[in-house]
Amino acid sequence: xxxxxxxxxxxxxxxxxxxxxxxxxxxxxxxxxxxxxxxxxxxxxxxxxxxxxxxxxxxxxxxxxxxxxxxxxxxxxxxxxxxxxxxxxxxxxxxxxxxxxxxxxxxxxxxxxxxxxxxxxxxxxxxxxxxxxxxxxxxxxxxxxxxxxxxxxxxxxxxxxxxxxxxxxxxxxxxxxxxxxxxxxxxxxxxxxxxxxxxxxxxxxxxxxxxxxxxxxxxxxxxxxxxxxxxxxxxxxxxxxxxxxxxxxxxxxxxxxxxxxxxxxxxxxxxxxxxxxxxxxxxxxxxxxxxxxxxxxxxxxxxxxxxxxxxxxxxxxxxxxxxxxxxxxxxxxxxxxxxxxxxxxxxxxxxxxxxxxxxxxxxxxxxxxxxxxxxxxxxxxxxxxxxxxxxxxxxxxxxxxxxxxxxxxxxxxxxxxxxxxxxxxxxxxxxxxxxxxxxxxxxxxxxxxxxxxxxxxxxxxxxxxxxxxxxxxxxxxxxxxxxxxxxxxxxxxxxxxxxxxxxxxxxxxxxxxxxxxxxxxxxxxxxxxxxxxxxxxxxxxxxxxxxxxxxxxxxxxxxxxxxxxxxxxxxxxxxxxxxxxxxxxxxxxxxxxxxxxxxxxxxxxxxxxxxxxxxxxxxxxxxxxxxxxxxxxxxxxxxxxxxxxxxxxxxxxxxxxxxxxxxxxxxxxxxxxxxxxxxxxxxxxxxxxxxxxxxxxxxxxxxxxxxxxxxxxxxxxxxxxxxxxxxxxxxxxxxxxxxxxxxxxxxxxxxxxxxxxx
DNA sequence: GTTCTAGAAC
DNA sequence: GTTCTAGAAC
Numbered sequence: 001x002x003x004x005x006x007x008x009x010x011x012x013x014x015x016x017x018x019x020x021x022x023x024x025x026x027x028x029x030x031x032x033x034x035x036x037x038x039x040x041x042x043x044x045x046x047x048x049x050x051x052x053x054x055x056x057x058x059x060x061x062x063x064x065x066x067x068x069x070x071x072x073x074x075x076x077x078x079x080x081x082x083x084x085x086x087x088x089x090x091x092x093x094x095x096x097x098x099x100x101x102x103x104x105x106x107x108x109x110x111x112x113x114x115x116x117x118x119x120x121x122x123x124x125x126x127x128x129x130x131x132x133x134x135x136x137x138x139x140x141x142x143x144x145x146x147x148x149x150x151x152x153x154x155x156x157x158x159x160x161x162x163x164x165x166x167x168x169x170x171x172x173x174x175x176x177x178x179x180x181x182x183x184x185x186x187x188x189x190x191x192x193x194x195x196x197x198x199x200x201x202x203x204x205x206x207x208x209x210x211x212x213x214x215x216x217x218x219x220x221x222x223x224x225x226x227x228x229x230x231x232x233x234x235x236x237x238x239x240x241x242x243x244x245x246x247x248x249x250x251x252x253x254x255x256x257x258x259x260x261x262x263x264x265x266x267x268x269x270x271x272x273x274x275x276x277x278x279x280x281x282x283x284x285x286x287x288x289x290x291x292x293x294x295x296x297x298x299x300x301x302x303x304x305x306x307x308x309x310x311x312x313x314x315x316x317x318x319x320x321x322x323x324x325x326x327x328x329x330x331x332x333x334x335x336x337x338x339x340x341x342x343x344x345x346x347x348x349x350x351x352x353x354x355x356x357x358x359x360x361x362x363x364x365x366x367x368x369x370x371x372x373x374x375x376x377x378x379x380x381x382x383x384x385x386x387x388x389x390x391x392x393x394x395x396x397x398x399x400x401x402x403x404x405x406x407x408x409x410x411x412x413x414x415x416x417x418x419x420x421x422x423x424x425x426x427x428x429x430x431x432x433x434x435x436x437x438x439x440x441x442x443x444x445x446x447x448x449x450x451x452x453x454x455x456x457x458x459x460x461x462x463x464x465x466x467x468x469x470x471x472x473x474x475x476x477x478x479x480x481x482x483x484x485x486x487x488x489x490x491x492x493x494x495x496x497x498x499x500x501x502x503x504x505x506x507x508x509x510x511x512x513x514x515x516x517x518x519x520x521x522x523x524x525x526x527x528x529x530x531x532x533x534x535x536x537x538x539x540x541x542x543x544x545x546x547x548x549x550x551x552x553x554x555x556x557x558x559x560x561x562x563x564x565x566x567x568x569x570x571x572x573x574x575x576x577x578x579x580x581x582x583x584x585x586x587x588x589x590x591x592x593x594x595x596x597x598x599x600x601x602x603x604x605x606x607x608x609x610x611x612x613x614x615x616x617x618x619x620x621x622x623x624x625x626x627x628x629x630x631x632x633x634x635x636x637x638x639x640x641x642x643x644x645x646x647x648x649x650x651x652x653x654x655x656x657x658x659x660x661x662x663x664x665x666x667x668x669x670x671x672x673x674x675x676x677x678x679x680x681x682x683x684x685x686x687x688x689x690x691x692x693x694x695x696x697x698x699x700x701x702x703x704x705x706x707x708x709x710x711x712x713x714x715x716x717x718x719x720x721x722x723x724x725x726x727x728x729x730x731x732x733x734x735x736x737x738x739x740x741x742x743x744x745x746x747x748x749x750x751x752x753x754x755x756x757x758x
Numbered sequence: 759g760t761t762c763t764a765g766a767a768c
Numbered sequence: 769g770t771t772c773t774a775g776a777a778c
Contacts (some may be wrong), residue, residue: 463778558759560778590759652759672773673762709774723767723772 001452002485013245028112030079030087032104033158035097035119036152038130040177044119045090048184055189057082060092076103083112094356097157099340100488103163113192113392116159116168117180123153155350161197170199281318281476283469285371286358286385287331289436293443300530301334307462311470312348318473321367322351323359356385357392360426367428369472371465374433376408376444389431395425397431405571408435410445411460411557415468432468436461460557555607555654561589563607563655566600580621585625590669592661592679595634595641599623599658606656609647614698617691624687627660631749634662639751642738645687648678649703658687663715663738663748665731672724677708680715685751686747715739 033041045058064070072093079089095101101116108114127149132196159168176199187193287304289295308320324332332351339349354363356370372389377381378401380390388396396419405414413434415629418424437444437457447454565572569579578585581602589597601619605611614621624645631643642663651657661679670676677683683703688729690700711720712727719735721727742748 460778556759558778561759669760674774725772 012574027192028083030107030114031114032091032095032101036126036149038126039121041092047181051185053188055087055485055693057087058090096152097155107692116165118170120172168197226596244649260305282367283369284321284323284367286373288373290331291384293438294440303458306333307339308349309342310513311466320349323356327353357388367568369430370428372433374435376435390754392424395423410437413468430472432465434461434465559653562653565601566655592667592670593660597660599627601656607654608651609648609700610702620691623658627658635751643749646684650705675707681707683707688745
């Protein structure tokens with residue numbers, strides 16, 4: 001152990017080395033530098049190389065490709081070739097985590113020692129250095145640097161001897177760095193350095209506390225600056241899809257007009273960007289089902305990486321963070337290495353060790369949305385993440401959750417806006433509860449190691465929660481647009497209006513949060529689809545698919561939404577505009593015309609038109625009557641509309657539903673032949689005809705789906721059009737009367753004429 | 759049901 | 769080169 005003490009003093013170490021050298025043969029050394037941009041890696045190399053008697057080669061990934069940025073493979077090749085020539089090598093790249101440096105550690109041999117020098121300097125310093133420097137090889141300078149440094153530090157994994165290093169030197173300040181420079185400068189060709197770890201002050205510290213605190217202090221300054229920059233760039237900023245990055249780019253440019261301070265103080269750029277980084281939408285989620293539900297870790301990690309890869313691009317600049325409480329978490333390391341293999345953008349997805357309810361206060365990681373691995377009852381307790389989140393958030397979370405959903409089926413997620421009264425004040429705005437598949441026989445709905453089903457459900461769970469997050473982001477964006485823009489978004493659909501709510505409520509901040517949550521839940525609901533009765537067997541999870549009756553076609557999980565709404569309108573208050581014992585009325589989520597409602601039958605087992613029999617006649621006529629009532633209301637508002645009520649022969653969505661649709665077909669959601677023909681061919685069965693057929697023959701005629709691919713014809717003049725855009729453009733101006741068949745038997749419903757005829 | 763995208767059609 | 773469709777995935 002003597003050598004450790006001696007080594008703290010560079011000079012003494014070198015005397016020791018020289019003494020040892022007499023007994024050792026010459027060895028090359030690979031020094032893997034580690035540190036964020038701006039930590040001084042290149043300077044370290046330069047300083048050593050300037051005065052060393054060894055022959056060093058510095059391999060920098062930013063220049064390894066003929067002076068330009070190259071690949072890791074190129075770095076490795078250059079390193080091998082330098083070692084063959086008997087030279088020693090500096091690997092000058094960030095090497096911030098184990099995976100990044102593993103290949104370089106493998107360069108070790110009987111003739112080559114591999115060392116690590118960790119430049120673990122304050123982030124503050126790294127940021128200000130990288131912001132200030134110009135002409136950096138990696139083109140990492142200016143405002144962008146702050147973000148990159150912060151990202152890197154979050155991924156930092158300090159090296160361990162077990163990775164294969166013979167020696168690790170930690171430097172946490174400038175004098176440590178200077179001592180290390182001296183040590184390596186004086187390492188002559190015949191010497192070796194003693195093995196072991198040197199200079200590590202706090203082995204477990206993943207983060208340098210204080211850095212973020214420093215940055216937080218700057219928050220107020222930054223806030224003022226953002227105000228300045230927003231004033232100068234006006235609406236442009238708020239309209240950008242990713243204001244975070246754009247703002248940083250625009251701020252300096254705009255400063256020539258107004259923001260003198262921004263331009264002058266380059267270092268401010270870093271705070272600026274850092275604050276923005278803080279506001280990058282971030283979702284923290286635990287690994288679903290792998291703790292108490294005992295899901296296989298290998299399979300679970302594959303699914304996490306697969307789903308993250310799928311969503312990380314869709315989510316724009318948002319970040320996804322897999323969180324685990326324990327440092328040695330197997331799932332984290334599995335996911336990390338698989339994510340690295342898949343080349344997932346590590347600034348958008350990374351893992352994090354910490355308490356998911358204290359990510360900001362303890363880990364300096366700001367997350368707007370956290371995911372709860374909930375139980376099916378959505379109740380507190382049970383231990384693990386669920387207990388922790390409910391405990392941290394207090395009873396208001398439970399109440400808010402109850403308002404959204406009574407329970408969850410495996411694979412489902414529900415987005416709950418965190419009430420402002422909640423105790424949880426970590427910058428979290430939403431909690432997404434998700435229920436994963438269970439492999440633990442001690443818990444409900446155990447799948448008994450049925451991993452075919454299990455993996456499916458776990459995928460669904462991640463899709464649901466990422467969709468939930470996506471919908472939060474979308475409604476956020478929508479909100480900021482609403483604030484800036486004239487409501488040019490016309491309230492063309494009832495759905496729109498329902499989502500919007502009265503205008504006076506929009507200005508209320510609580511209402512905003514509520515609306516976000518609502519919107520989110522709509523989207524994820526569509527996605528998650530099925531929700532069986534609480535506690536029901538998981539084999540029914542996919543609705544019709546696993547049903548015993550062989551005739552039922554498989555309903556995809558997305559096709560269950562209407563069924564759920566019909567059976568539990570109280571859970572779907574935001575979709576539903578009318579509820580009674582036998583029907584539920586809602587706006588079509590993707591209206592194909594100016595007005596487009598659905599009247600759902602509230603009868604179990606009545607999935608589609610083909611299921612309808614004589615005993616349902618009363619229900620059909622009730623659905624028709626309710627539909628007509630709404631038509632009347634719409635016609636009173638706009639007498640130029642014309643309505644048609646009917647069923648799709650083969651619906652895509654489970655649960656008998658009557659379409660009430662205006663005949664303008666003026667909607668951006670009408671996009672393809674199937675959409676058009678499902679309302680404008682014999683595939684669409686008029687409600688009046690259906691009732692007559694049932695009355696007379698006991699069942700309704702059903703047309704084959706094949707009809708949907710037939711030619712496109714105008715619903716008025718019946719002329720054929722080559723494609724959807726041309727058809728829509730024609731339909732928007734066609735004044736021809738409707739075909740005679742539609743005018744008969746009250747298939748079309750018009751506004752009453754003034755003379756009383758209709 | 760929608761979204762995404764390859765490749766056909768123009 | 770762009771527009772549009774159709775099929776797969778969800």
